Amino acid sequence: MATLGAQKKHKVTIVGSGNWGTTMSKLVAENVEAHPTLFDQTVQMWVYEEDVTIPKDSRHFDPGSETSNKPQKLSHLINTLHENIKYLPGITLPPNVVANPDLPDSVKEATIMVFVLPHQFIPRVCDQLAGKIVPFARAICCTKGVDVSEKGIRLMSEAIGMRLNIYCGALSGANIASEIAQEKYSETTVAYDPPPMDSRAPTPSGSPTSSQVDLISPSKPNPSARSARLKALPAEYPPLSHENVRKLFHRPYFHVRIVDDVAGVSLGGALKNIIALAAGFVDGLGWGDNAKAAVMRVGILEMVAFGKAFFEDSAKTSTFTEESCGVADVITSCMGGRNFKCAKKATATGKSIFEVEQEDLNGQKLQGTSTAYEVNSFLRSQGLEADYPLFTAVYNILEGNVKPEQIPQLIEPKAK
Ligand SMILES: NC(=O)C1=CN([C@@H]2O[C@H](COP(=O)(O)OP(=O)(O)OC[C@H]3O[C@@H](n4cnc5c(N)ncnc54)[C@H](O)[C@@H]3O)[C@@H](O)[C@H]2O)C=CC1
Numbered sequence: 001m002a003t004l005g006a007q008k009k010h011k012v013t014i015v016g017s018g019n020w021g022t023t024m025s026k027l028v029a030e031n032v033e034a035h036p037t038l039f040d041q042t043v044q045m046w047v048y049e050e051d052v053t054i055p056k057d058s059r060h061f062d063p064g065s066e067t068s069n070k071p072q073k074l075s076h077l078i079n080t081l082h083e084n085i086k087y088l089p090g091i092t093l094p095p096n097v098v099a100n101p102d103l104p105d106s107v108k109e110a111t112i113m114v115f116v117l118p119h120q121f122i123p124r125v126c127d128q129l130a131g132k133i134v135p136f137a138r139a140i141c142c143t144k145g146v147d148v149s150e151k152g153i154r155l156m157s158e159a160i161g162m163r164l165n166i167y168c169g170a171l172s173g174a175n176i177a178s179e180i181a182q183e184k185y186s187e188t189t190v191a192y193d194p195p196p197m198d199s200r201a202p203t204p205s206g207s208p209t210s211s212q213v214d215l216i217s218p219s220k221p222n223p224s225a226r227s228a229r230l231k232a233l234p235a236e237y238p239p240l241s242h243e244n245v246r247k248l249f250h251r252p253y254f255h256v257r258i259v260d261d262v263a264g265v266s267l268g269g270a271l272k273n274i275i276a277l278a279a280g281f282v283d284g285l286g287w288g289d290n291a292k293a294a295v296m297r298v299g300i301l302e303m304v305a306f307g308k309a310f311f312e313d314s315a316k317t318s319t320f321t322e323e324s325c326g327v328a329d330v331i332t333s334c335m336g337g338r339n340f341k342c343a344k345k346a347t348a349t350g351k352s353i354f355e356v357e358q359e360d361l362n363g364q365k366l367q368g369t370s371t372a373y374e375v376n377s378f379l380r381s382q383g384l385e386a387d388y389p390l391f392t393a394v395y396n397i398l399e400g401n402v403k404p405e406q407i408p409q410l411i412e413p414k415a416k
């Protein structure tokens with residue numbers, strides 16, 4: 001590992017290279033350069049490898065060049081063009097971002113891992129990493145989603161932390177990636193609250209397998225007892241204090257507020273995607289801004305109620321109302337997010353949203369659709385679908401059981 005005298009530096013890997021993943025790589029790479037005593041100067045970015053042909057409208061397309069017309073590895077294109085032409089076209093990446101298609105190799109010396117994958121891929125990727133990471137590494141989850149199984153629900157940060165046996169915080173906010181990539185001002189919320197770690201505690205021989213990992217259910221909130229098994233950061237590394245974590249993410253155009261509420265930050269990011277679908281459905285009907293505001297109001301109330309009901313020891317109402325990861329993210333997502341835009345187009349054209357996602361997003365993934373299914377399956381298992389009429393309506397629209405036109409009746413409070 002790179003050292004400065006006795007002081008070691010943190011190596012950072014971005015696990016993911018989509019629209020937000022590539023944007024995070026850019027801003028983190030700028031920050032490691034700005035703080036050379038804290039961070040190693042190279043930022044690895046894990047790329048889910050695929051073959052990509054340079055589009056004809058790309059500034060890198062050269063009609064005279066043979067390679068321009070042939071599919072090439074995305075990681076190779078990123079490293080030679082310093083641009084992710086598929087997922088973040090038109091944005092130059094700093095030269096210290098190194099795309100790496102080999103997952104274990106990309107994290108091999110990382111003391112900080114930033115997870116930015118669509119949430120459905122997190123469990124499989126973590127299982128591939130188990131036992132291959134620096135045991136005292138820490139993670140920040142920028143993914144928006146939840147992890148639901150028949151046993152219960154857990155946050156994506158918990159899914160990562162438990163699978164890899166490391167501490168994992170969360171970053172979420174009103175953050176449309178393309179705007180941040182263009183360095184337009186925005187703010188975000190980072191939740192980072194590692195438990196005190198006992199460096200004398202025995203280190204587990206490897207990360208627990210999925211079957212050994214306890215799920216969080218309403219009756220069993222965040223199992224912080226596991227903190228005794230986490231490994232402390234060796235003293236030769238700069239502490240991963242709030243101040244140093246902030247230095248990793250804060251940019252003049254990307255303002256960071258740090259809080260302790262990992263559950264609130266994670267849930268805000270996950271649940272707003274369902275609300276954005278509802279906003280898209282009513283907008284696609286041509287119903288205007290008042291209708292959008294109505295579903296946003298009901299959705300925010302359901303988001304807060306969900307946090308209270310299932311993460312009562314952790315999620316704070318103030319996180320939803322006061323921080324970028326709550327109401328502010330609902331607003332931006334219902335104006336310009338992909339979930340909103342695809343739901344709107346699906347309603348307006350009569351196509352299914354899954355078709356629109358395939359046709360319009362060029363490989364980018366919606367998170368609201370699968371989250372609506374996952375949240376519904378969890379609510380149904382608790383017999384609580386009726387308490388969350390907007391979340392339930394979105395699920396039923398996706399399933400074709402009801403129509404977007406029925407949203408007003410479906411979310412109207414029922415007389416007791
Ligand atoms: N794009 C945005 O504006 C923002 C996105 N987010 C969240 O960040 C997370 C990641 O989203 P994006 O970076 O935008 O991704 P994206 O939706 O732009 O791209 C999809 C990514 O998934 C990868 N992928 C496809 N199949 C895979 C597989 N089998 N295993 C692993 N990876 C695979 C693709 O290579 C690509 O990198 C999501 O949870 C999203 O909600 C959060 C804030 C803003």
Ligand SMILES: O=C(CO)COP(=O)(O)O
Nearest residue numbers: 173174175176337338339
């Ligand atoms: O999370 C986002 C903005 O904060 C992006 O939302 P979409 O995935 O709907 O584009």
